[in-house]
Amino acid sequence: MALFRDNKNLVAMGLLLATIVSWFTFEEFHGYVIASVVIILISTVKVKAVMSSFMEIEAMPGPWKYMMNGWLAVVCLSMLIAELM
Amino acid sequence: MDEKTAFRHELISAWCGPAFLISFIIFWVILGQNFPNPSPALTADALQARYAENLGSIRLGFIISMIIVVFYLPWTALLSTQMARIEGRFPVMAYLQLLGGGLTVMVVSFSAFFWVAAAFRPDQDPATTQMLTDLGWLCIDLQYACTTLQMIAAALVGLADKREVPLFPRWACYVTIWCGLSFLPASLTGVLKTGPFAWDGILSYYIPYACWLGWYTIASTYMIKEVNRRIKASEGAAVTSPSLSRA
Amino acid sequence: MSVSTIEKERAPAVEEGILIFIFADMCMFALFFITYLMERNADPTVYIASQAKLNQTLGAINTLILLLSSWxxxxxxxxxxxxxxxxxxVFLASAFCCGAVFIVNKAMEYSAKIQDGVTILSNDFFMFYYIITGIHLAHVVGGMVILLxxxxxxxxxxxxxxxxxxxxxxxxxxxxVDLLWIFIFPLIYFLGA
Known part of the structure; x- marks a missing residue:
């Protein structure tokens, strides 16, 4: 995830852009499972970018990196499971 | 009062922590039938029946709860003393902690008192039983802020403790603040009757109460350690130079 | 080793205790999310119908505001x-102002809802809506105090x-605070089939 860590300004712009683009693309697609899954995945990537780039979790001491990633996996998976069930 | 007696009082107060914790779990949680606790969505008749089925256990649990809850007081007094030593001449936070702890006892005590009253006449109108039960739960769940202040006061002093061996480690202070703030969702018990934020829900009951008792356990552990450390230091000083033992 | 590499290798100087605090908060929210999803899947029609009444545009704008403030x-x-x-x-003040805009935005959203007669007691969806966004809002206010x-x-x-x-x-x-909103926004305002 070095890409995320080295270019914080780029990541920030990417996050803003991803938000705008996904908003205009998916605004009309409420209730479609595919749209929901794509939105969950986009959100997960965005959160991962915030964690790696802004919070620098990879450089944190001890188990923090794994705990943060674990949290992300749990939230992402529970959203996906709830959506696909 | 000689030093030895003072230390003995401190040690007894510190061990009131575990004493409160264990007796609270036995009497308030288990005998009081608070695990799981009655749902606010129960009908008055169902609630009445719940009291009738466990009458002896509920009465014993809450009557004794009102006695054992005072174990919290010497513990609070000791924590205040330990905080005052850190704060110095004008221990504002120690006083605040003392007030917070004292009022916490009254909040817990009054809720048990309402439930004893609810169980007092098992053949009364079920609506009365329901109202007294409501009063007990709303009393304990909405008036947490004194306890939050108590915890935050302790944490702030803990964080400012610059001694070589501090009273609380820094992580424990942050955990304390978080636990104190975790009570906030319990305010929703004032309006909700179902779901995770009702007074039998995970986010208004199980997590806040676990956080309160969890903090209490952590704080008790470090307070007992501090008292033992002081006793040891004083014994060591007495052996090396008897004349300086009062310094 | 150049200065910039050292900077990158260095761990952020965040205390263990603060990380515990932050992680506990995140776990609390994860629990909110999971309870929300479970309750929603038990009674999807009410949730989907109520979700349609939310103002998605304001929510999306708030996502942008928080991302900007993080930047x-x-x-x-x-x-x-x-x-x-x-x-x-100057940057801290800018982040603080973003927080203020977020609050104004949320206040507009809440007041519009309340004027429509939608409250925390309307149904289970709105209970979660008010509580999850409300507790998140409390985090925004707390964060603004820190920024100040x-x-x-x-x-x-x-x-x-x-x-x-x-x-x-x-x-x-x-x-x-920012990353929680990145999940809260789709969860409450968008997801659900």
Whole structure:
């Protein structure tokens, strides 16, 4: 995830852009499972970018990196499971 | 009062922590039938029946709860003393902690008192039983802020403790603040009757109460350690130079 | 080894205790999310019908505002690492203003809902809507208090490249507020089939 860590300004712009683009693309697609899954995945990537780039979790001491990633996996998976069930 | 007696009082107060914790779990949680606790969505008749089925256990649990809850007081007094030593001449936070702890006892005590009253006449109108039960739960769940202040006061002093061996480690202070703030969702018990934020829900009951008792356990552990450390230091000083033992 | 590599290798100077605090908060929210999803899947029709009444545009704008504020905090930390206290203060103030806009936006959203007669007691969806966004809002307010304190102290010259822990810790907290909203927005405003 070095890409995320080295270019914080780029990541920030990417996050803003991803938000705008996904908003205009998916605004009309409420209730479609595919749209929901794509939105969950986009959100997960965005959160991962915030964690790696802004919070620098990879450089944190001890188990923090794994705990943060674990949290992300749990939230992402529970959203996906709830959506696909 | 000689030093030895003072230390003995401190040690007894510190061990009131575990004493409160264990007796609270036995009497308030288990005998009081608070695990799981009655749902606010129960009908008055169902609630009445719940009291009738466990009458002896509920009465014993809450009557004794009102006695054992005072174990919290010497513990609070000791924590205040330990905080005052850190704060110095004008221990504002120690006083605040003392007030917070004292009022916490009254909040817990009054809720048990309402439930004893609810169980007092098992053949009364079920609506009365329901109202007294409501009063007990709303009393304990909405008036947490004194306890939050108590915890935050302790944490702030803990964080400012610059001694070589501090009273609380820094992580424990942050955990304390978080636990104190975790009570906030319990305010929703004032309006909700179902779901995770009702007074039998995970986010208004199980997590806040676990956080309160969890903090209490952590704080008790470090307070007992501090008292033992002081006793040891004083014994060591007495052996090396008897004349300086009062310094 | 160049200066920039050292900077990248160095762990952020955030105390263990603050990380515990932040992670506990995140777990609390994860629990909110999971309970929400479980309750929603038990009774989807009410949730989907109620969700349609929300103002998605305001929610999306709030996502942008928080991302922007996180960026400002990143820039503030970078500026402080260069010992540019003045710039750091400006960025912190900008992040604070973003927080204020977020609150105004949320207040507009809530008041519109309340005027329509939608309250926390309307149904289970709105209970979750008000509680999850409300507790998140409390985190925004808390974060703004932290940003304000950091701003004042930076103006007084209390922080520098060698004394950066407070700003980095406050920054990590603010990023947490941001990343929670990145999940809350789709969860409450969009998802559900």
């Amino acid at each position: 400002f905090v990143v820039l503030a930390v970078k500026a402080l690492k260069r010992n540019a206290q003045q710039a750091c203060a 304190v950091l701003f004042i102290n930076t103006r007084r010259g209390k922080y520098s490249a060698n004394n950066i822990a407070a700003v980095e810790s406050g920054g990590v907290y603010w990023h947490m």
